[in-house]
Amino acid sequence: MQDSIWFRTLPRELRDSLQQSTELPGDASFVIVGAGMVGLLTAYYLTEAGANNICVIDRSTVLGEASGSNAGGLWFAQQSREMGTLSSLVKKTRQLYEELDERFDFDLRKPGMLQLCFTSKEASQRSTIVKTVNKAGFRAESISAKQVGELEPKLQKPTRGAVFYPDEGCLHPGRLAARLAHYLREKEVTFALGVTVETLAPQIETNQGTISAGTTIVTTGAWTPLLTEVLNWRPPIKPMRGTLMATEPIRHTLNHTIMTPNFYYWQLPEGHIAGGGSVEDVGFRRGVDEKTTSSIRNEMNELLPSVARRSETCCWSGFRPYCEDAKPVVGLVPGQKNMFVGAGHFKKGIMMAPVTGKILAELATQGKTRLAIRSLSPSRFRLKK
Ligand SMILES: Cc1cc2nc3c(=O)[nH]c(=O)nc-3n(C[C@H](O)[C@H](O)[C@H](O)COP(=O)(O)OP(=O)(O)OC[C@H]3O[C@@H](n4cnc5c(N)ncnc54)[C@H](O)[C@@H]3O)c2cc1C
Numbered sequence: 001m002q003d004s005i006w007f008r009t010l011p012r013e014l015r016d017s018l019q020q021s022t023e024l025p026g027d028a029s030f031v032i033v034g035a036g037m038v039g040l041l042t043a044y045y046l047t048e049a050g051a052n053n054i055c056v057i058d059r060s061t062v063l064g065e066a067s068g069s070n071a072g073g074l075w076f077a078q079q080s081r082e083m084g085t086l087s088s089l090v091k092k093t094r095q096l097y098e099e100l101d102e103r104f105d106f107d108l109r110k111p112g113m114l115q116l117c118f119t120s121k122e123a124s125q126r127s128t129i130v131k132t133v134n135k136a137g138f139r140a141e142s143i144s145a146k147q148v149g150e151l152e153p154k155l156q157k158p159t160r161g162a163v164f165y166p167d168e169g170c171l172h173p174g175r176l177a178a179r180l181a182h183y184l185r186e187k188e189v190t191f192a193l194g195v196t197v198e199t200l201a202p203q204i205e206t207n208q209g210t211i212s213a214g215t216t217i218v219t220t221g222a223w224t225p226l227l228t229e230v231l232n233w234r235p236p237i238k239p240m241r242g243t244l245m246a247t248e249p250i251r252h253t254l255n256h257t258i259m260t261p262n263f264y265y266w267q268l269p270e271g272h273i274a275g276g277g278s279v280e281d282v283g284f285r286r287g288v289d290e291k292t293t294s295s296i297r298n299e300m301n302e303l304l305p306s307v308a309r310r311s312e313t314c315c316w317s318g319f320r321p322y323c324e325d326a327k328p329v330v331g332l333v334p335g336q337k338n339m340f341v342g343a344g345h346f347k348k349g350i351m352m353a354p355v356t357g358k359i360l361a362e363l364a365t366q367g368k369t370r371l372a373i374r375s376l377s378p379s380r381f382r383l384k385k
Contacts, residue, residue: 004069004316005246006174009270014178018062020185021193024208028055028190030364031204031213033197033227035060036067037173037350038342039219040180041357047187049365054189055211057204059196063177066221066349069318071244071264071277073257074169074351077138078113081129082326087136088372089355096354097169104183106176107269113168113257114148116159122261123160130163140165154253157303168257170266173350199230200339215364216339222284222321224329224343232384233334236324237344239284243292244276245315247300247307258303263296265303273307275300277347280317288315322346330359330376334383340364341378 007015030046032039035058043056058064076094080087101108117123126142133140143164148155151164181191196207200218204211220227222239249271257266265275276296280289293315301308323329323344333339340363342356355371362369 002064002068002316003314004244005268005272005274005314006068006072006172008314009172009268009272010174010178014175017178017182018174019193020181020191022190024057024192024195024206024211025055025190027212029053029214030055030217031211031215032056032217032219033200033204034058034219034221035062035191035193036065036219036221037063037177037353038221038345038356039217040177040184041353042217042219042342042360043184043189044180045357045361046364047184047189049361051361051365052188055192056189057192057195057197057206057211059194061193062181062191063174066318066320067173067177069244069316070173070242070350071266071274072170072173072350073264074171075113075165076351077133077140077165077168078115078259079348079351080136080138081132085375086327086372089352091137092358092371093352093355096358100176100354104176104179106179107172108169109171109269110167110169111256111266113165113259114151115163115165115259116148117161118157118159118260120160126161126163133165138165139167152255152258154306155258155303156305170257171350197227200227201231214338217360217364218333218339218341219343221343221349222319224321224341228333228341231333231335233378233381234384235329235341235344235378235381237321237329239319240322240346241278241280241282241285241317242276242320243278243280243288243296243315243317244274245293245296246272246274246313247310248272248313250307250310253304253306260299260303263299265300272313273300273304284319286317288317320346321349325380328352328356328376329378329381330356330373331363331378334379334381
């Protein structure tokens with residue numbers, strides 16, 4: 001299991017739930033390849049739709065890649081600007097998170113977010129941002145430097161105001177995944193972990209044998225094109241590394257998530273101040289660069305001098321699945337009858353996992369969905385001749 005603040009703050013029994021595995025079965029009605037947040041929530045909505053005989057395969061543990069190394073941010077309003085016509089899906093995923101919160105305890109909180117402005121240019125862009133976000137149906141307001149100071153009294157770097165998103169949320173991805181995995185096992189979903197899928201066709205072959213699948217759902221994040229290449233279909237998804245760090249726990253310092261033009265920062269309920277969010281085009285190179293961690297730490301210290309003398313608990317990185325046209329790829333795999341894909345969510349995969357899981361479960365069980373998914377269609381990327 002990789003390192004991140006989520007694993008450091010996860011009670012042992014929940015950590016164990018991410019690693020419990022059974023043998024690969026010989027067949028399953030639904031095989032989900034990839035036990036990240038998208039795969040897990042697909043399994044969840046399949047069970048909600050009454051499906052059974054479901055197997056989730058992952059070469060690592062549950063949450064072993066991007067879904068265990070992110071910031072846990074649910075920035076519905078702030079990211080709705082990038083989602084454009086997909087904002088109906090953002091609203092749906094927000095509603096699904098509210099429903100999940102009623103069933104599972106995963107530290108879902110709504111601290112709100114301050115997108116800080118430091119230059120007059122940034123400050124002058126606030127009203128346009130607010131208008132676009134409000135038009136998409138989300139709350140945002142332009143606030144002054146004085147108001148920023150009132151909302152975040154420990155923030156020391158002078159600002160020129162901020163865009164305030166009062167409804168932005170965050171969660172503990174480890175808690176959600178562990179509780180989902182536990183619930184799914186109770187529903188007799190099989191988790192075959194430490195199992196690498198080597199080829200998807202003509203049947204699913206792994207390093208631990210073959211599994212025959214009624215329907216296959218590929219949720220392998222940044223690795224998706226490597227797996228679907230055998231089908232002559234290679235969506236332009238590539239890894240985009242992101243680095244984060246967290247300090248040792250300190251007393252209450254930050255009320256909101258704060259975002260600068262470079263990085264973002266938030267405080268966990270356990271007291272750690274976490275931050276970062278670099279975008280590094282370095283392929284599948286694992287680890288963290290000192291230059292990146294220093295930039296994050298220097299900005300954190302400048303914003304919050306009271307944190308400067310605190311040591312770091314951990315620094316980590318993960319591979320966001322970035323799709324060339326900046327939209328996820330969700331739907332039927334071109335040229336296949338019973339194979340679906342859900343990948344390429346880049347910076348929004350945790351936020352969009354519930355709605356993606358719901359879409360995939362509906363497509364896999366009913367062959368259709370009412371949700372607006374046309375622009376996510378995998379067939380926008382053609383089969384290789
Ligand atoms: C630093 C950072 C910060 C982020 N912050 C946020 C945020 O605040 N909010 C947000 O919404 N999103 C955020 N993201 C993005 C988010 O983490 C991803 O979009 C999301 O986790 C992708 O989920 P996934 O299930 O598609 O992929 P992954 O979580 O990467 O899961 C894919 C799984 O497939 C498995 N796999 C791959 N190939 C094979 C194979 N051949 N056989 C078997 N298994 C295989 C892998 O082991 C892995 O477990 C962040 C990402 C990073 C790196």
